[in-house]
Structures are given as structure tokens and as C-alpha cells.
Amino acid sequence: xxxxxxxxxxxxxxxxxxxxxxxxxxxxxxxxxxxxxxxxxxxxxxxxxxxxxxxxxxxxxxxxxxxxxxxxxxxxxxxxxxxxxxxxxxxxxxxxxxxxxxxxxxxxxxxxxxxxxxxxxxxxxxxxxxxxxxxxxxxxxxxxxxxxxxxxxxxxxxxxxxxxxxxxxxxxxxxxxxxxxxxxxxxxxxxxxxxxxxxxxxxxxxxxxxxxxxxxxxxxxxxxxxxxxxxxxxxxxxxxxxxxxxxxxxxxxxxxxxxxxxxxxxxxxxxxxxxxxxxxxxxxxxxxxxxxxxxxxxxxxxxxxxxxxxxxxxxxxxxxxxxxxxxxxxxxxxxxxxxxxxxxxxxxxxxxxxxxxxxxxxxxxxxxxxxxxxxxxxxxxxxxxxxxxxxxxxxxxxxxxxxxxxxxxxxxxxxxxxxxxxxxxxxxxxxxxxxxxxxxxxxxxxxxxxxxxxxxxxxxxxxxxxxxxxxxxxxxxxxxxxxxxxxxxxxxxxxxxxxxxx
Ligand SMILES: Cc1cc2nc3c(=O)[nH]c(=O)nc-3n(C[C@H](O)[C@H](O)[C@H](O)COP(=O)(O)OP(=O)(O)OC[C@H]3O[C@@H](n4cnc5c(N)ncnc54)[C@H](O)[C@@H]3O)c2cc1C
Numbered sequence: 001x002x003x004x005x006x007x008x009x010x011x012x013x014x015x016x017x018x019x020x021x022x023x024x025x026x027x028x029x030x031x032x033x034x035x036x037x038x039x040x041x042x043x044x045x046x047x048x049x050x051x052x053x054x055x056x057x058x059x060x061x062x063x064x065x066x067x068x069x070x071x072x073x074x075x076x077x078x079x080x081x082x083x084x085x086x087x088x089x090x091x092x093x094x095x096x097x098x099x100x101x102x103x104x105x106x107x108x109x110x111x112x113x114x115x116x117x118x119x120x121x122x123x124x125x126x127x128x129x130x131x132x133x134x135x136x137x138x139x140x141x142x143x144x145x146x147x148x149x150x151x152x153x154x155x156x157x158x159x160x161x162x163x164x165x166x167x168x169x170x171x172x173x174x175x176x177x178x179x180x181x182x183x184x185x186x187x188x189x190x191x192x193x194x195x196x197x198x199x200x201x202x203x204x205x206x207x208x209x210x211x212x213x214x215x216x217x218x219x220x221x222x223x224x225x226x227x228x229x230x231x232x233x234x235x236x237x238x239x240x241x242x243x244x245x246x247x248x249x250x251x252x253x254x255x256x257x258x259x260x261x262x263x264x265x266x267x268x269x270x271x272x273x274x275x276x277x278x279x280x281x282x283x284x285x286x287x288x289x290x291x292x293x294x295x296x297x298x299x300x301x302x303x304x305x306x307x308x309x310x311x312x313x314x315x316x317x318x319x320x321x322x323x324x325x326x327x328x329x330x331x332x333x334x335x336x337x338x339x340x341x342x343x344x345x346x347x348x349x350x351x352x353x354x355x356x357x358x359x360x361x362x363x364x365x366x367x368x369x370x371x372x373x374x375x376x377x378x379x380x381x382x383x384x385x386x387x388x389x390x391x392x393x394x395x396x397x398x399x400x401x402x403x404x405x406x407x408x409x410x411x412x413x414x415x416x417x418x419x420x421x422x423x424x425x426x427x428x429x430x431x432x433x434x435x436x437x438x439x440x441x442x443x444x445x446x447x448x449x450x451x452x453x454x455x456x457x458x459x460x461x462x463x464x465x466x467x468x469x470x471x472x473x474x475x476x477x478x479x480x481x482x483x484x485x486x487x488x489x490x491x492x493x494x495x496x497x498x499x500x501x502x
Contacts, residue, residue, distance in 0.1 A: 014044045014046065014130060014132040014157065015155060015157070016157070016158070017146075017157070017158040017159070018042050018043060018044050018157065018158070018159050018160075019036075019041050019042045019043060019159065019160045019161070019316050020036055020041055020042070020043040020044075020159055020160060020161050020162070020163060020312060020316070021043070021044055021045075021046060021147070021149050021157055021159035021161075021162050021163075022043060022044070022045040022046070022162075022163045022165055023045075023046055023137045023149075023162065023163065023164045023165060023166040023170075023171070023172045023286075024045070024046075024047060024048075024164070024165040024166035024167060024284075024286070025045045025047035025049075025121075025131045025133070025165075026117070026165060026166075026167060026284065026285070026301070027113070027116065027117055027120060027284070027298055027301055027302060028165040028283050028284025028285070028286075028301035028302065028304060028305050029045050029047070029163075029165035029166075029283075029284070029305075030045065030117070030120050030121055030124050030129070030131075031120065031124075031301070031302045031305035031306065031309075032163060032165060032283060032304075032305035032308060032309055033045050033124055033129040033130075033131070034073075034120070034123060034124040034127050034129055034309075035305055035306060035308075035309025035310065035313075035421055036309050036312065036313060037124070037127035037128055037129050038073075038127060038309075038420060038421040039309065039310060039313030039314075039421060040313070041312070041313045041316055041317075043129075043130075044130045044131075044132060044157075045129065045130065045131040045132065046132050046135055046136070046137055046149075046151065046157075047131055047132065047133045047134075047135075048134075048135065048136035048137075048166075049133060049134070050133050050134040051133050051134075058113045058191075058265075058292070058297075058298075059112070059113040059116070059292075059295065059297065059298040060088075060110060060111075060112060060113075060295065061083065061086070061088060061108050061109050061110045061111050061112075061295065062079070062083070062108060062109045062111060062116065062298075062299070063088075063089075063108050063295060063296075063299045063380070063381050063382055064098055064101070064103055064105050064106065064107065064108065064381040064382065064383050065299065065303065065381055065382030065383050065385065065399065066298075066299045066302055066303070066382065067079070067080070067105040067108075067109060068103060068104070068105055068383075068399065068402065068415070068474070069302065069303065069306055069473075069474065071104070071105070071402070071415045072415045072418040072419070072474050073123075073418075073419060073421070074416075074419045075119070075123050076105075078119060078123075079109065079111065079116065079119055080109060082111055082115055082116075082119060083109040083110050083111030083115075083116075084109070084110050084111075085107040085108070085109060085110075086107060086108055086109070086110045087099070087107060087108070088108040088110075088295060089108070089294075089376070089377055089380045089381065091346070091349070091363055091367060091376055092349055092359075092360040092361070092363035092364040092367065093360060093364050094363070094364050094367040094373070096367075096373055096376055096377035096380065097373075097377070098377055098381055098383075101377070101378075101381070101383065101457050102401060102453075102455035102456065102457055103383060103402070103457065104402050108295070108381070113298060116298075135151045135152060135153055135155075136151065136152045136171075137149055137150070137151060137152075137166065137171055137172065138150050138151060138152045138171070139175065140162060140171070140172055140175035140176065140280065141175075142162070142176075142277075142278050142279045142280055146158055146159060146160050146161075146279060147159050147160075147161065147162040147279050147280060149162055159279075160279065160316060161279050161280070161281065161312060161316070162279065162280050162281070163280075163281045163282070163283055163308070163312075164176070164280065164281070164282045164283070164286040164287075165282075165283050165284045165286055165301070165305075166286050167284070167285045167286060168268075168270075168285045168286070168289040170282065170285075170286035172280060172282065172286060173272060173282055173286050173287075175280075176277045176278075176280040176282075177277065178272050178273055178274055178277055178280075178282065179272070179273035180270045180271070180272055180273070181270065181271065181273060182268070182269045182270030182271055182289075182340075183268065183269045183270070183344070184231070184268060185231040185233075185266035185267055185268040186231065186267055186347075187210070187227065187229055187231065187266065187267050187347070188227070188228055188229055188230050188231050188264055188265065188266040188267075189212075189225055189226060189227050189228065189264065189265055189266075190224070190225070190226045190227075190228050190237055190241060190242050190245055190262065190263075190264055191223075191224070191225055191261075191262075191263050191264070191265055192223070192224045192226075192242055192259045192261060192262040192263070193217045193218075193221050193222070193223050193224075193259060193260040193261045193262075194221060194222055194223075194224055194242070194256055194257075194258065194259045194260070194262075195220075195221055195256075195257040195258045195259070195260070196222055196254040196255050196256055196257065197254070197255025197256075197257055198252075198254040198255040199254070200214045200222055200250075200254040201214060201250060201254075202214050202215060202216065202222075203215075205249075206350070206352055207352045208352040208353055208354075209227065209248070209249055209352055210227045210350060210351060210352045211225075211227070211350045211352070212225060212226050212227055212249045212250075213225045214250075214254075221260055224242065224246065226242065226245040226246055226249055227245070227249070228241065228244075228245045228264070230264065231266060233266075236262075236263075236264075237262055237263065237264045238262075239256065239258070239259055239262065242256065242259065242262060243256050265291075265292060266291075267290070267291035267293075267343075267344075267347045268289055268290075269289065269290040269291070269340050269343065269344055270288070270289050270290075271287070271288050271333065271336055271337055271340060272286070272287040272288065272333075274329055274333075275287055275304075275328055275329040275332060275333055276325055276326065276328065276329050281308065281312075281325065281328065283301060283304040283305055283308055284297075284300070284301030284304055284305070285297060285301060287304065287332075287333075287336065288300060288336040288339075288340065290339070290340045290343040290344070291343045291344070291346070291347045292343075293343050293346035293347050293350060294339070294342050294343050294346045294380055295380075296339040296342070296343055296380075299382055300332075300335065300336055300339055303332070303335070303382065303385075303473075304328075304332050306472075306473045306474075307328055307331060307332050307473050308325075308328045308332075309421065309472075309473075310421055310422075310423075310471070310472035310473065311324045311325055311327065311328055312325065314496075314497060319442060319496065319497035320496075320497045330388075331387045331388075335385055338379065342379060342380060349363065374457075374458055375458055378457045378458035381457075383399070383457040383458075384398075384457055384458045385398070385399065385475075386398050387475055389475075389476075389477060392479060393462065393463065393465065393479035393481060394456060394459055394462040395454065395456070395462060395465060395468065395476045395479050396476055396477075396478070396479050397475060397476065397477075398456060398475065398476060399474050399475055399476075400414050400468065400470045400474055400475070400476050401414070401454055401455060401456065402414050402415045403450050403451070403452050403453075403454060404450070404451040404452050405417075405426075405446075405448040405449065405450055405451065406448060406449045406451060407446055407447065407448040408447065411451075412446075412448070414426070414470070415474070417444070417446055418470065418472065418474055420444075421472040422443070422444050422472055423442065423443040423444065423469065423470070423471055423472055423477075423495060423496050424443070424444050424446065424468075424469070424470040424472075425443050425444070425445045425446070425467070425468070425469050425470075425488075425492075426446055426448055426465075426467065426468040426469075426470065427445060427446065427447040427448070427467055428448055428449065428450055428464075428465060428466050428467060428468065429466035429467060429480070429483040430466075430483070431466075431483045432483075433447060434467050434480075434485055434488060435485065435488075436488070436492060438489075438492075438499040439492045439496050439497075439499060442492075442496040442497060443469070443492065443496050450464065463481055464481075465479045465480060465481055466480045466481060466482065466483045466484075467479070467480035467483075467485070467488070468480075469488070469491050469492065469495065471495055477491050477494070477495045478491035478492075478495075
């Protein structure tokens, strides 16, 4: 049974020593905790906020690759039922439709972050994840064997590894001495859920003052995003700040009466100098921050968690050497850097001046070309992520397509075979079975025939494989094309741990 605790009553549940301590129960921390729970790792999440203290809803939805990942863990249906499919990506004025992309989810899902977090936590709860709320991590010191973690109630935890999922101002990142280079803010926006006495002008506007919008929110409230250009971090915004911004942008404040939430976000863009310093790792906003344009932040965090969880589990149970954790940095940092390039470009394109309008027109013209549109849609949706796992078949290092299979146990989708977050060897050939006996217990071997083409977003169709090693995060680590097991033992050793004679 899950152990979701609050304040002092939860002290005993988390006291002492753990394989992993996770700082922060935002979406990244909870996803990582769930991945570790699937692998049977003793992990605990420490969260500064109490159960009834919520952050305003930030992300408006989930992108296609994120939905695929949730599908791999068997929770896509419940999340999809809570939101509605939309085509959200755009560049300039051009909507980048995912229609026709080779994925079961060629769309984004409109779903506020706080609702998504509730669903994610419910799943983590089912897996037995422990979250200690109402206590903050206040100090971190690591040695060769582990990490000491001080909490603000004066207690101390010991962990084999500490993962900082504690957001953009990450204490863990600072305590580990990890740099956070990048770009200071050039603009800022107020974000609020407000009560208005008058019916507002709902919709998104763009003019010489930039982009600003009013939309419907829960319980008759409205969500307002208003540019205010206060780029220096300072005091929390007030209702008067919002009123002034609304009067400047819309010409009136629509009878602004109160705000259920009010915050300011900026386009500060920073990337951690490394995602790992010894036994301390970073994931999510703790590792990368940028403007919300393009809707990338939450998606990156969830995908960091899914990349890291199984690696950490394998290192902790001695299956793999600690160097496996370096692949987390090598794979995920470039993905965040690339996403930041897009968030910066999208922020620049959202300016309202005439020169930027001219640039938007040029971009729109280029995006009349199918290839240009497809490329950008692949990048923003996360469907085209490519980890550098060497040269060879186009599937190598890319997400495994969710092809229909016929197995000895009946019809299965590839993603259904990844539910337990374990490595998967798909034996798709007609000849002698692929031999992974030396890795028995470490990799699930499924003999199957594929029903349907092997197609990749952006790249298109690719030669049918006769064997695939798929990592628990859904990325392809080895491909056979001609029935030959060449390279399989090396790939199994690399990703599932070395064995004697393997
Ligand atoms: C206006 C806005 C709109 C956005 N829109 C989108 C969007 O459309 N799509 C998208 O993908 N992303 C969007 N984002 C980004 C998204 O909200 C973040 O990327 C996401 O919340 C990051 O998740 P996280 O778990 O890494 O960090 P957070 O959500 O920041 O969670 C960190 C957690 O750590 C806790 N914590 C902090 N310090 C400590 C400590 N010392 N000890 C213990 N706990 C601690 C905090 O209380 C918090 O719960 C938006 C952001 C903003 C501001």
C-alpha cells in the first residue's frame, strides 16, 4: 500500500537509509519514483509542499511522445479520458498538424498540469510510491558510498543516490555545485486564474505589445496570460500589477475582483552543466528551464525520468556499472538543448513588432513545404528524439514504433510488452531463435511476428527488423535485419549488464 505522508506523521516512513531519495514531487519526481517502484527499488520522495498546497496549473497539456510513454506504462487510457485531443504545435502562424504521423497518438492532449499530476500520483500510489510532504531538503553532502540529505525539520536521510527533481531553483543542483549556464530573462508574463465581474474578450491576441490571452478556467474563473516585462526576479506579483497589465493590453480589466492563483513566468533559459555529479543526479526543471512556448518543460521532465529510472535500478542492483548513469547525461542533455533552441526561437517569433511580423511571414512561407513542417512537428512533439547509439539501422537509438504483433500469447502491441519497464528482446525472424539465455532474468524475450509496417516519424518507412533489443524507456538499442544475431551479445552486455561468457 502506498505511503503518502504529510509532515511529522510521515517522519518514520522515510527516516533512515534508502537506495534513492528524490527531491520534489512535481511531475518529474513522481514519474521517476514510479519507474523505480516498477523496478522494485527502495525510493522515497521528499516534497516541500503539504498535500493541500498547490502550485497554479502551468502546463496546458501532453505532447505525442509523452502520451506514447504513458501508453508504454499502461496509463494512457486514464489520462486520455481526462483531456481532449488537440493540434497544438505552431511556428509563426502555421499550425503543425501531426495528422498522418506514424504514431497511435498523432495529437497533443489538452489537460491542465494539476489534473495530470493527480492522475500521475494516483498511479504512483498504486505502485506503492512513498511521498513525504511538508518537509524540504535543506542540505546535501556526498561521499564515495552515498549521500547525506538534511531536512528542514532537523532530521537526516542517507541514500545511495539523490535525484534533484526540485524545480528550476533546485537546491540539490546548487548543493552539488553544478553550474546552470544560459540566458537571463528578456521578457516576463503574469499568469493568473481570476474572477471577473464582466464577460472578457476570450482569445489570444498578438500585436506590437506581444502575445496575450484570456481563456476559460474552472468554476467560472478565467485564465489570463499578460505580458508585463518585469525581467528582474523580485517580489511576488500583486493583483494591482495584473490590473495594470490588463488595462494596458486590453484597455480595461473586465471587473477584476480576485485571483485564485497569480504568478509570473519568464523566458530565462538555462541548462545544467552536467546531469550527474557522482551520486547526485538532476532531472526535469532542476536540469533545464526555458520559456513555456512550445510546451516542452513537463514533457522533457517526464522523459528524463523514464530515461533515468531503469538505469538507476540496474546500477543499484549491481546489474550494470555506475558508468551506465553517464549515458543519462549524454542522451538527455542534448535533447533539452535542442528543445531550448525551439523555445527561444518561438519566444522571439512571438514578438509583436513589424520586423518580427516579417520574419513570421517568411517562416510561414517556408512551412508551406511538407518536409519543413514535418521536421518541426517531429521535433516539437518529441517523436523524433534520436539517441546516438551508433550507426546502422534507422531504428537504432529511436523510439520503437508501436507495431501490432502476433506472439505465442496472442495479439500484443509493442508498447504493451514494456509495461513492467524491463528490457525487451523481440525475436521477429523466421530462423533459429535469438539466444539471450545468459541474460535470463534481465531481459524479456518475446518471439513474435509483426503485423504492419515499421515506420518512423519524419524519416518514413524503414526495413523490417528480424530482431530488436528495446530498452525499458522504449528506445531501440540493437537491430537485426537479416536474422543474424551479430552484435546482440555486445548490446545485451552494454544495456543489460555483462555476464561471464556473454
Ligand atoms: C506558465 C507556464 C506554462 C507552462 N506550460 C507548459 C506546457 O504547456 N507544457 C509543458 O510541457 N510544460 C509547461 N510548463 C513547464 C512545466 O510546468 C514544468 O516544466 C514542470 O512543472 C516541471 O516539472 P518538475 O517536476 O521538473 O518541477 P516542478 O513542477 O517545479 O516541481 C518541483 C517540486 O520540487 C519541490 N521542491 C522544491 N525545492 C524543494 C526542496 N528543497 N525540498 C523538497 N521539495 C522541493 C517543489 O515544491 C515542487 O513540488 C509551463 C510552465 C509555466 C510556468
